[in-house]
Amino acid sequence: MRMENHTDLKQVRLEAQRKLKETTCRVLVCGGTGCLAGGSDKIYRRLLELAADQPRVSVEFGPEIAHTSIHKSGCHGFCEMGPLVRIEPYNYLYLKVQLSDCEEIFERTILRGQPVERLMYRQEGKLYPSQEDIPFYARQTRLVLKNCGHIDAEHIEAALAVGAYEGFEKALFEMTPAAVVQTVYDSGLRGRGGAGFLTGKKWKQVASQKETVRYVVCNGDEGDPGAFMDRSVMEGDPHRMIEGMMIAAYAVGAQEGYIYVRAEYPLAVERLKLAISQAEEMGLLGDHILGTDFSFHLHINRGAGAFVCGEGSALTASIEGKRGMPRVKPPRTVEQGLWAKPTVLNNVETFANVPMIVLHGADWYRRIGTPESPGTKAFALTGNVCHTGLIEVPMGITLREIIFDIGGGIPNGKKFKAVQIGGPSGGCLSEKQLDSKMDFDSLARIGAMIGSGGLVVMDEDSCMVEVARFFMSFTQRESCGKCVPCREGTKRMLEILERIVDGRGEPEDLELLRELADMIQSTALCGLGKSAPKPVISTLNAFEDEYIRHIRDKRCPAGVCSKLRVYKIDPALCKGCSRCARGCPAGAIQGVLKSPYSIDLNKCIRCGSCVEQCAFGAISVEK
Amino acid sequence: MLDASYYEKADEIIARYTAEERSLIPIIQDVQETYHYLPPELLGYIAQKIGITETKAFSVASFYENFSFETKGKYVIRVCDGTACHVRKAIPVLECLRKELGLSETKHTTDDLLFTVETVSCLGACGLAPAIMVNEHVHSKMTPEKAKKLLRELRAQAEQEA
Numbered sequence: 001m002r003m004e005n006h007t008d009l010k011q012v013r014l015e016a017q018r019k020l021k022e023t024t025c026r027v028l029v030c031g032g033t034g035c036l037a038g039g040s041d042k043i044y045r046r047l048l049e050l051a052a053d054q055p056r057v058s059v060e061f062g063p064e065i066a067h068t069s070i071h072k073s074g075c076h077g078f079c080e081m082g083p084l085v086r087i088e089p090y091n092y093l094y095l096k097v098q099l100s101d102c103e104e105i106f107e108r109t110i111l112r113g114q115p116v117e118r119l120m121y122r123q124e125g126k127l128y129p130s131q132e133d134i135p136f137y138a139r140q141t142r143l144v145l146k147n148c149g150h151i152d153a154e155h156i157e158a159a160l161a162v163g164a165y166e167g168f169e170k171a172l173f174e175m176t177p178a179a180v181v182q183t184v185y186d187s188g189l190r191g192r193g194g195a196g197f198l199t200g201k202k203w204k205q206v207a208s209q210k211e212t213v214r215y216v217v218c219n220g221d222e223g224d225p226g227a228f229m230d231r232s233v234m235e236g237d238p239h240r241m242i243e244g245m246m247i248a249a250y251a252v253g254a255q256e257g258y259i260y261v262r263a264e265y266p267l268a269v270e271r272l273k274l275a276i277s278q279a280e281e282m283g284l285l286g287d288h289i290l291g292t293d294f295s296f297h298l299h300i301n302r303g304a305g306a307f308v309c310g311e312g313s314a315l316t317a318s319i320e321g322k323r324g325m326p327r328v329k330p331p332r333t334v335e336q337g338l339w340a341k342p343t344v345l346n347n348v349e350t351f352a353n354v355p356m357i358v359l360h361g362a363d364w365y366r367r368i369g370t371p372e373s374p375g376t377k378a379f380a381l382t383g384n385v386c387h388t389g390l391i392e393v394p395m396g397i398t399l400r401e402i403i404f405d406i407g408g409g410i411p412n413g414k415k416f417k418a419v420q421i422g423g424p425s426g427g428c429l430s431e432k433q434l435d436s437k438m439d440f441d442s443l444a445r446i447g448a449m450i451g452s453g454g455l456v457v458m459d460e461d462s463c464m465v466e467v468a469r470f471f472m473s474f475t476q477r478e479s480c481g482k483c484v485p486c487r488e489g490t491k492r493m494l495e496i497l498e499r500i501v502d503g504r505g506e507p508e509d510l511e512l513l514r515e516l517a518d519m520i521q522s523t524a525l526c527g528l529g530k531s532a533p534k535p536v537i538s539t540l541n542a543f544e545d546e547y548i549r550h551i552r553d554k555r556c557p558a559g560v561c562s563k564l565r566v567y568k569i570d571p572a573l574c575k576g577c578s579r580c581a582r583g584c585p586a587g588a589i590q591g592v593l594k595s596p597y598s599i600d601l602n603k604c605i606r607c608g609s610c611v612e613q614c615a616f617g618a619i620s621v622e623k
Numbered sequence: 624m625l626d627a628s629y630y631e632k633a634d635e636i637i638a639r640y641t642a643e644e645r646s647l648i649p650i651i652q653d654v655q656e657t658y659h660y661l662p663p664e665l666l667g668y669i670a671q672k673i674g675i676t677e678t679k680a681f682s683v684a685s686f687y688e689n690f691s692f693e694t695k696g697k698y699v700i701r702v703c704d705g706t707a708c709h710v711r712k713a714i715p716v717l718e719c720l721r722k723e724l725g726l727s728e729t730k731h732t733t734d735d736l737l738f739t740v741e742t743v744s745c746l747g748a749c750g751l752a753p754a755i756m757v758n759e760h761v762h763s764k765m766t767p768e769k770a771k772k773l774l775r776e777l778r779a780q781a782e783q784e785a
Contacts, residue, residue, distance in 0.1 A: 037760070079749075264745070321646065388749065474744060
């Protein structure tokens with residue numbers, strides 16, 4: 001149904017809310033990428049079948065079945081434990097659900113409201129029946145991700161029932177564009193894409209341009225390895241982000257909007273397309289929205305596999321059909337962005353924050369987080385941590401709280417070593433920095449950045465030099481090649497790092513790395529280049545010892561760098577069976593049968609085949 | 624010279640968009656989706672149709688990693704080597720796939736055009752690390768053993784379809 005005016009919108013929302021209330025049991029099967037990989041689509045179909053095929057109850061009249069609705073939701077965030085199924089009104093959360101569990105879930109929970117305890121979360125023997133009690137969720141503040149996993153992401157009615165487009169409604173009917181800009185400005189919202197620029201300031205600049213053709217662009221090119229917050233918003237609550245863009249368009253007087261999504265996110269593209277077409281059908285997008293003079297059209301552009309397109313000017317060039325390469329600024333995007341017109345360019349999470357700011361006001365928003373960085377931030381918590389997944393916390397929380405209280409610490413009894421924050425543009429923080437606050441300015445002071453919000457936890461088995469090499473090889477590969485400092489500089493830094501992990505490092509390499517880093521940071525053209533040395537510099541600052549051991553002793557303390565491994569046979573465990581010696585491709589192992597064997601390190605090619613062959617666990621890598 | 628059907632298909636795809644520069648990327652994305660690669664002859668044809676030079680079209684197509692001028696396998700396996708997958712041991716999975724299929728860093732596609740193995744920087748499925756993507760389907764928490772099993776399944780599936 002197309003809504004022609006404000007009254008229509010109110011009615012449609014009431015109707016959606018009424019339907020939601022009627023439902024006595026809602027089954028939400030996580031349809032995020034993670035759970036889909038675990039087969040959640042099959043679980044969804046099976047539960048649908050079960051609910052439909054009950055011979056005892058007719059679908060029209062059965063009090064349970066008729067009011068049972070099964071939805072495919074967006075990501076719940078607890079990806080490690082997927083596939084996830086949430087059942088309301090009990091708020092039970094079932095983890096690692098298998099196809100074979102569906103019947104029991106149906107019989108016990110859907111029909112009778114009883115829990116299936118074996119599928120519930122346990123920690124230290126304690127059972128957590130409801131999702132809200134699980135420490136992973138209980139310690140979060142989910143505002144942007146509030147609906148992710150809790151609504152059907154493929155139907156606009158589901159979003160409307162829980163308040164989607166209320167912020168837009170307020171802006172359109174109760175506020176002037178200038179008042180909307182001022183509210184966002186006063187809220188202190190800072191861009192969640194990395195740099196943390198004041199969103200309201202950007203909007204003000206666009207609104208004050210002479211040119212009246214203006215654009216709103218959403219950066220959904222979430223390319224940082226280890227980050228997937230934006231994907232989850234696009235997949236789980238696409239209307240929140242679209243609403244944010246609509247408010248921005250109204251505020252700055254833009255007529256067209258573009259969403260630029262990574263090619264690697266096909267599900268996000270699909271859900272956004274669906275969301276846009278539903279919004280168009282209902283008259284929320286298009287000409288004369290809800291009978292007003294405001295018109296706004298939204299388009300989707302898929303990325304084509306270039307990390308640098310996350311940079312503003314490269315992204316707009318890509319939408320224009322050109323090579324995605326950054327250009328010299330000024331003029332900035334707010335003055336001359338897409339097709340050289342004034343452009344509001346914000347990322348997914350930033351836009352997703354806007355509706356609630358407009359709805360509840362700047363003062364409400366400022367009460368969350370810190371004075372300089374208000375609001376919450378979504379992080380993708382991954383790597384060597386017990387509970388990986390998507391989290392949202394107030395700005396100003398410490399890393400320790402995130403990793404140990406929410407993430408549950410390090411698995412397998414290992415020790416925490418470092419956390420990589422902000423992807424290839426960020427840095428590695430060590431144990432000493434665990435109590436530092438997570439906000440834009442505190443992190444900048446210790447040489448890291450929030451970036452897009454990837455948090456990759458590393459345990460004692462990670463080699464920090466190898467991690468630095470890994471990031472440098474990433475940025476080097478993704479360098480667009482336009483400016484020399486980035487194109488050549490990252491290449492040279494990578495060569496040095498490769499030399500060090502191969503055991504060919506020289507003492508002067510560390511000085512050389514610092515010098516190159518300094519040069520690249522001060523002269524590269526865009527943010528990608530300028531921040532490329534950060535992973536190296538931050539590991540060099542926090543773990544210089546490890547670099548020195550690689551260079552001076554030709555040892556990798558974590559035992560990761562294969563060329564620096566030193567294998568040794570423990571004489572107490574070796575039975576002298578000769579199996580390793582026979583299997584050694586280099587003939588580096590000698591000994592006499594039934595007495596301990598030994599490895600000639602000069603001949604050893606560090607292939608590790610002896611470790612696999614030893615039946616007694618006598619061979620290990622020396623640390 | 625390509626079969627005439629390719630040009631017809633290209634016309635059909637161009638008609639979905641407007642014949643101008645800004646449509647170049649979406650058009651060649653659709654072409655690549657159809658043929659699993661971007662036939663160079665077709666790129667020249669498209670350039671002409673939307674009014675840009677062939678060199679310009681080539682400069683754009685060669686810039687983005689997703690476009691390939693070489694044919695790809697029926698199953699494109701993308702091994703994620705993002706940070707989370709890297710620290711959770713993605714490389715042994717990659718090495719296993721390459722070894723099983725006789726591929727290497729320079730040879731990405733099997734001669735029978737069944738498999739292509741590539742690496743990607745991040746699939747955004749970090750909670751499931753290490754992850755790989757086969758065409759559009761993500762497989763989680765991979766190990767070399769699971770990778771071997773997956774190859775067997777894909778081969779069986781391909782035989783069935785053949």
